[in-house]
Amino acid sequence: MPVLNASTLTLDQVYVHLKFQELSYGTFKSLLQLEPLSEFEISELAQIRNDFKNYLNDGKVLEDMVMALTVMPLLRLAGFYRAPIKMRMEQEIERINLEDGDISITGRLDLICINKNRPTISDIAFWILAIEAKNTSISASEGLPQLFTYAYKSLEQQQTVWGLTTNGVYYEFFYIQQNPQNASSPTYQPLPSLHLMEPESSEKLLQVLKAICKLQNAVVSI
Numbered sequence: 001m002p003v004l005n006a007s008t009l010t011l012d013q014v015y016v017h018l019k020f021q022e023l024s025y026g027t028f029k030s031l032l033q034l035e036p037l038s039e040f041e042i043s044e045l046a047q048i049r050n051d052f053k054n055y056l057n058d059g060k061v062l063e064d065m066v067m068a069l070t071v072m073p074l075l076r077l078a079g080f081y082r083a084p085i086k087m088r089m090e091q092e093i094e095r096i097n098l099e100d101g102d103i104s105i106t107g108r109l110d111l112i113c114i115n116k117n118r119p120t121i122s123d124i125a126f127w128i129l130a131i132e133a134k135n136t137s138i139s140a141s142e143g144l145p146q147l148f149t150y151a152y153k154s155l156e157q158q159q160t161v162w163g164l165t166t167n168g169v170y171y172e173f174f175y176i177q178q179n180p181q182n183a184s185s186p187t188y189q190p191l192p193s194l195h196l197m198e199p200e201s202s203e204k205l206l207q208v209l210k211a212i213c214k215l216q217n218a219v220v221s222i
Contacts, residue, residue, distance in 0.1 A: 003095075006107030006149040014145045017103065018096075018152050019185040026189045028204070031175055032211035037203055041077060045206055048073045049197055052168060056197075061136040066168035067110065070196060071133060075113070078209035084117035085128065085213065096153060109150040127154040127161045129212055133168070140170040140193070148188065151176045155186050162212050163188070169196055171205050 004013075014020055028034060037045070052069045055061045061069070080087065089111050096105040111131040118126035130150050132143035143165035154161045155178050163174040173191040194208070195201040 003104045003106060006105055006146045009105070009145040009149060011145050011148075014148050017105065018148065019182075020148050020152075021179065021185055021187045023187050023189040026175060026191055028173075028191055028208055028211075031191075032208060032215065034204070034207040034211050035214075037206060041206060042203065044073075044077050045202055046199070048077075049199070049202060052196065056136065056169075061168055063110070063133050063135050066133045066135060066166065070168045071111070071131060071166065074206060074209055078206060079213040080113050080129075080209070084115055086114055086116050086125075088112050088114065088125075096149070105149055107146060107149060109146065112150075126158055127151075129162045129164060130154070131164045131166070133166055136167050136169060138167055140165045140167045140172045142167075144172075144174075147174070148176070151188075152186065170194070171196065173208060 004017075009017075048070060051073075052061070055065060055069060075081065075087070079085075090108055097103075109130060110133050112125075112127055113129040113131075114125040115128050116125070130147060132147045132150075134140060134143050147163045147165050151161050151163055155176065160175065160177045163176050165172045165174075171194045173194075175189040175191065177187050177189075179185045179187050191208075194205040196205060
């Protein structure tokens with residue numbers, strides 16, 4: 001049986017093998033409740049931008065440094081470091097076996113944020129946010145095939161998961177769902193791209209991350 005690595009897949013291959021369907025662009029406000037940032041959060045956000053700018057001025061920033069300089073500080077500021085949320089890095093996905101094409105897909109995602117208190121089938125961790133990072137010389141959308149492949153496995157255990165691809169500068173969110181009309185053909189809804197180095201856009205970026213984090217905590221408390 002041929003084995004494909006998710007990192008080598010094209011978006012067309014993801015459409016063919018995993019049957020993903022793209023929905024029309026959505027808006028953050030239709031899916032999330034965005035709240036104003038505090039002065040402290042705005043100040044910390046400015047520091048993240050300034051720190052990253054110092055590295056951008058030197059040229060290309062590699063994936064590991066994109067994670068260290070932007071993604072991880074943003075997640076900390078948004079509340080993802082706090083219980084019941086846990087983060088797992090370099091998580092290897094369970095192999096996907098495709099019956100129709102006699103093909104397997106394997107791979108390793110950059111980062112997932114899970115909710116330890118949210119029950120799932122077979123005691124598998126509930127995914128909140130899946131993140132795929134690229135270096136700054138590559139478009140953030142280059143991470144889509146990997147992101148959708150990883151999310152495909154999570155949808156076997158839950159109805160929705162948020163996805164994020166980034167090159168440190170641009171952040172592209174996706175709302176990924178099971179398809180009620182066709183269980184074998186999941187859907188994804190792209191959201192407007194956000195820019196870390198633009199103050200207003202970066203504030204919305206943090207608002208979105210905070211809203212995703214808060215939404216998961218609210219689900220647990222019901």
